[in-house]
Amino acid sequence: METVSTNAAHGGIQGVYKHASRETGTDMTFSVFVPPHADGAKLPVVWYLSGLTCTHANVTEKGEYRRLCAELGLIFVAPDTSPRGEDVADDVDKAYDFGLGAGFYVDATQQPFARHYRMWSYVTDELPGLIAENFPADSDRQSIMGHSMGGHGALTIGLTFPDRYKAVSAFAPIVAPSQVPWGHKALPGYLGDDKAAWRKHDAVALIEDGARVDALLVDQGEADGFLAEQLKPQLLEAACARAGIDLTLRMQPGYDHSYYFISTFMEDHLRWHARRLG
Amino acid sequence: METVSTNAAHGGIQGVYKHASRETGTDMTFSVFVPPHADGAKLPVVWYLSGLTCTHANVTEKGEYRRLCAELGLIFVAPDTSPRGEDVADDVDKAYDFGLGAGFYVDATQQPFARHYRMWSYVTDELPGLIAENFPADSDRQSIMGHSMGGHGALTIGLTFPDRYKAVSAFAPIVAPSQVPWGHKALPGYLGDDKAAWRKHDAVALIEDGARVDALLVDQGEADGFLAEQLKPQLLEAACARAGIDLTLRMQPGYDHSYYFISTFMEDHLRWHARRLG
Numbered sequence: 194m195e196t197v198s199t200n201a202a203h204g205g206i207q208g209v210y211k212h213a214s215r216e217t218g219t220d221m222t223f224s225v226f227v228p229p230h231a232d233g234a235k236l237p238v239v240w241y242l243s244g245l246t247c248t249h250a251n252v253t254e255k256g257e258y259r260r261l262c263a264e265l266g267l268i269f270v271a272p273d274t275s276p277r278g279e280d281v282a283d284d285v286d287k288a289y290d291f292g293l294g295a296g297f298y299v300d301a302t303q304q305p306f307a308r309h310y311r312m313w314s315y316v317t318d319e320l321p322g323l324i325a326e327n328f329p330a331d332s333d334r335q336s337i338m339g340h341s342m343g344g345h346g347a348l349t350i351g352l353t354f355p356d357r358y359k360a361v362s363a364f365a366p367i368v369a370p371s372q373v374p375w376g377h378k379a380l381p382g383y384l385g386d387d388k389a390a391w392r393k394h395d396a397v398a399l400i401e402d403g404a405r406v407d408a409l410l411v412d413q414g415e416a417d418g419f420l421a422e423q424l425k426p427q428l429l430e431a432a433c434a435r436a437g438i439d440l441t442l443r444m445q446p447g448y449d450h451s452y453y454f455i456s457t458f459m460e461d462h463l464r465w466h467a468r469r470l471g
Numbered sequence: 472m473e474t475v476s477t478n479a480a481h482g483g484i485q486g487v488y489k490h491a492s493r494e495t496g497t498d499m500t501f502s503v504f505v506p507p508h509a510d511g512a513k514l515p516v517v518w519y520l521s522g523l524t525c526t527h528a529n530v531t532e533k534g535e536y537r538r539l540c541a542e543l544g545l546i547f548v549a550p551d552t553s554p555r556g557e558d559v560a561d562d563v564d565k566a567y568d569f570g571l572g573a574g575f576y577v578d579a580t581q582q583p584f585a586r587h588y589r590m591w592s593y594v595t596d597e598l599p600g601l602i603a604e605n606f607p608a609d610s611d612r613q614s615i616m617g618h619s620m621g622g623h624g625a626l627t628i629g630l631t632f633p634d635r636y637k638a639v640s641a642f643a644p645i646v647a648p649s650q651v652p653w654g655h656k657a658l659p660g661y662l663g664d665d666k667a668a669w670r671k672h673d674a675v676a677l678i679e680d681g682a683r684v685d686a687l688l689v690d691q692g693e694a695d696g697f698l699a700e701q702l703k704p705q706l707l708e709a710a711c712a713r714a715g716i717d718l719t720l721r722m723q724p725g726y727d728h729s730y731y732f733i734s735t736f737m738e739d740h741l742r743w744h745a746r747r748l749g
Binding site: 414445447453 | 478479480481482485532533535537538692694723725726727729730731732734735738
């Protein structure tokens with residue numbers, strides 16, 4: 194692991210790091226904020242998965258999480274959204290919603306993507322191991338949140354590993370990729386026609402198929418241009434109601450899909466996570 | 472005035488606006504955050520002047536000021552750092568520390584800069600008028616802060632108009648451009664050899680020449696790579712001590728020159744301003 198940069202911030206250290214990933218076969222960059230802490234302390238870890246077009250940098254620069262993580266004693270980890278590099282396949286039209294910057298947190302089975310696009314294993318297995326080795330992280334106290342495509346990632350990962358992630362929340366998540374245009378492109382592109390594989394990467398389908406968490410927190414801007422066509426939180430609301438999952442879905446009037454929205458409600462999410470991380 | 476964008480944030484509106492400037496003869500872009508407020512209320516205005524290479528966008532995205540401005544009821548205005556456009560003169564070598572992105576908050580007298588580089592009049596006269604016309608701003612309650620070159624701007628403007636700006640503070644300011652390399656390039660470049668003109672754009676010289684404010688707040692990172700050669704806060708400290716100005720100079724161990732530093736201490740500055748704005 195190579196240190197790209199470290200900056201003092203809110204009493205802790207905001208770092209950016211790079212490593213050669215076993216899963217993706219590429220160099221991967223990620224950011225980690227470590228709050229002030231006592232020597233030898235092990236701290237809970239909040240995972241933040243970013244949306245389409247983002248890297249680790251968007252939330253790191255605009256997410257306004259450091260003050261709260263310093264107050265609450267949380268490590269905050271932000272991975273990239275796809276493998277990157279000259280030999281990494283991209284969308285044929287270089288569109289923003291597939292390929293580079295758009296890994297959708299799946300392990301691709303379809304060529305030419307299967308070689309590098311292994312974001313599920315990267316985010317749930319390889320990177321947690323690296324974090325545990327190199328930072329004062331308590332692997333028994335992890336939680337996960339994300340935005341848009343990263344909200345999809347947080348929900349599907351949280352639902353798949355309910356014992357590992359003590360809290361799961363999302364900002365404007367894609368709750369049912371099987372039912373919306375972004376997913377209709379990404380799921381067959383990465384996973385082919387195997388609809389059973391799709392259901393493992395669709396929060397609503399996972400809940401329909403029996404996956405459970407105690408509670409979810411979702412904020413959704415009502416002025417979000419992607420709300421009606423791509424995000425459809427009412428599908429999650431219905432699935433949670435049927436499954437008995439305690440979903441707090443907060444529709445936020447006037448708010449859009451940007452980091453102005455995320456940074457406004459980041460504090461509520463981090464406090465919600467901290468209560469569940471103990 | 473044209474609206475470039477507006478985003479809901481922390482209960483208020485973060486806007487970016489553009490107008491044809493009388494002073495610079497160019498289009499100028501700036502950002503304004505208006506916090507939630509009662510209809511008809513007039514709110515105090517905090518001016519934030521940015522540093523070398525920046526536009527309005529840096530602090531708007533990374534400054535972490537909105538939460539506090541919403542809590543304290545402050546309008547926050549961030550101008551650009553120079554005129555911009557194809558016909559605007561730049562440094563002959565396109566260096567970062569002169570010309571575009573480096574207006575130093577002076578009215579240039581030297582060609583080819585005198586035509587467009589009128590950032591002093593723009594920031595102290597034209598833009599305040601535009602803000603008063605278009606936003607719920609109380610012109611009797613203004614304050615000013617800035618970073619690096621913008622700290623220089625905030626200190627010199629605050630010292631020149633002590634009745635207008637009720638609070639003056641800075642992050643890692645250039646306190647004495649007459650005595651450091653950045654100033655040795657910018658001051659003659661914009662103002663020629665007229666050392667009397669230089670002294671009006673040098674906070675330490677202004678204080679030596681009799682300018683006074685009641686109090687100043689300055690934060691300075693000890694790990695700031697520009698500290699020893701360009702910033703020299705000890706010169707401000709000595710000038711304030713001789714003049715009886717109540718300077719709070721806080722040396723911050725481990726902090727650098729970045730927005731990670733600024734965003735960490737933004738809350739302290741805004742609370743300090745709010746107390747003085749009433």
